[in-house]
Amino acid sequence: MKVVKLEPIAVSLPMRKPVIMAGEEVRRADNVLVRVTADDGTVGWGEAASAPTMTGETIESMTAAILHLAPVIEGRDPGDIEGALVALDGRMYANTGAKAAVEIALHDLVGRATGRPVHALLGDKTRERAALLGVIGGGDRDGDLADAARKKADGYTAFKIKVGIDAAEADAARTRAICRVLGDEMLISADANQGFSMEAALAFVRAVADAGLDFVEQPVAGHDLAGMAAVAAATTIAIGADEGIHGIDDIRRHHEHKAAHGVSLKAIKLGGLRAVVAAGRLCDRLGMDVNLSCKTGESSISCAAALHAAAVLPGLAWGLTLTCQALASDVARHPVPIRRGHAEVSDGPGLGIEVDEALVQRHRIAVALRSVA
Numbered sequence: 001m002k003v004v005k006l007e008p009i010a011v012s013l014p015m016r017k018p019v020i021m022a023g024e025e026v027r028r029a030d031n032v033l034v035r036v037t038a039d040d041g042t043v044g045w046g047e048a049a050s051a052p053t054m055t056g057e058t059i060e061s062m063t064a065a066i067l068h069l070a071p072v073i074e075g076r077d078p079g080d081i082e083g084a085l086v087a088l089d090g091r092m093y094a095n096t097g098a099k100a101a102v103e104i105a106l107h108d109l110v111g112r113a114t115g116r117p118v119h120a121l122l123g124d125k126t127r128e129r130a131a132l133l134g135v136i137g138g139g140d141r142d143g144d145l146a147d148a149a150r151k152k153a154d155g156y157t158a159f160k161i162k163v164g165i166d167a168a169e170a171d172a173a174r175t176r177a178i179c180r181v182l183g184d185e186m187l188i189s190a191d192a193n194q195g196f197s198m199e200a201a202l203a204f205v206r207a208v209a210d211a212g213l214d215f216v217e218q219p220v221a222g223h224d225l226a227g228m229a230a231v232a233a234a235t236t237i238a239i240g241a242d243e244g245i246h247g248i249d250d251i252r253r254h255h256e257h258k259a260a261h262g263v264s265l266k267a268i269k270l271g272g273l274r275a276v277v278a279a280g281r282l283c284d285r286l287g288m289d290v291n292l293s294c295k296t297g298e299s300s301i302s303c304a305a306a307l308h309a310a311a312v313l314p315g316l317a318w319g320l321t322l323t324c325q326a327l328a329s330d331v332a333r334h335p336v337p338i339r340r341g342h343a344e345v346s347d348g349p350g351l352g353i354e355v356d357e358a359l360v361q362r363h364r365i366a367v368a369l370r371s372v373a
């Protein structure tokens with residue numbers, strides 16, 4: 001089998017409601033899909049969200065990167081995914097979101113062609129289902145309290161509260177109120193998305209010391225290892241790194257500097273599912289906890305891919321964040337099913353979802369790659 005075509009398709013998907021977080025408001029999800037076609041007609045799909053403040057990539061840059069990468073994938077045997085990854089890195093530095101979309105599409109293609117689920121291409125299955133983190137991030141206290149109560153009633157057992165938005169004291173008061181609604185049986189985290197200064201981060205962790213949080217994610221800037229370590233030293237709440245993790249070396253560095261007790265892994269940051277699984281295995285060896293996450297507004301393609309990676313990770317103590325349920329319209333005929341706050345791993349071929357080409361076309365947007373003023 002040979003790949004005959006690899007194409008980027010930019011889409012803009014409507015959100016049910018905006019997600020408000022530090023430094024970013026997601027009102028529509030601007031993502032790039034990858035459709036890879038083999039010479040026998042088999043099609044695989046991949047996806048990556050634009051994430052200018054996390055990976056530096058936009059839909060325009062990812063579209064251009066995927067077009068630049070296509071010649072090293074077209075003509076290849078898709079079954080040699082390791083070889084494809086070497087070829088992608090040889091052709092272009094960085095661009096981990098674009099590369100993740102290509103890598104996910106190759107896994108889907110190979111899985112469909114061989115009748116195997118993507119998780120079987122990644123390793124041995126360690127779990128059948130994963131607890132999903134309910135994201136609480138509407139930007140206002142009353143709305144967040146109602147959202148938390150609704151998600152708890154829906155069966156969610158793990159939560160992520162978006163903070164770093166208001167003054168630390170106001171964020172802490174909102175967090176404490178949400179924790180009271182959720183109770184102590186739940187896994188609860190607060191994600192500042194780098195939104196606090198050092199002083200604000202220290203004020204926040206002190207103000208939520210007895211609120212029942214299990215971890216606080218990325219309180220200060222991703223590059224500020226010393227700041228992360230100082231916050232970690234100032235509290236008994238575990239500190240997680242997200243925006244600071246772009247590869248295996250970043251995980252080691254955070255561990256060595258005592259800058260994080262755990263990490264949030266995303267395919268778009270690490271360059272694909274294989275890198276996510278390798279990172280998860282390293283975390284297991286280092287004794288670090290793992291949250292596996294999709295970017296806000298990723299469709300069932302990325303969410304199914306994350307679920308397959310979750311199925312083989314050694315540890316997933318900080319839960320799985322899928323984001324397709326926040327979309328008003330997905331691109332899959334049947335979005336990844338979520339029941340009682342959990343997702344079941346699919347054993348169907350490839351990603352185990354059917355992309356609806358009509359929905360893709362409905363949400364497709366034109367990307368101007370070259371314009372001259």
Ligand SMILES: [Mg+2]
Binds near residue numbers: 218
């Ligand atoms: Mg995060």
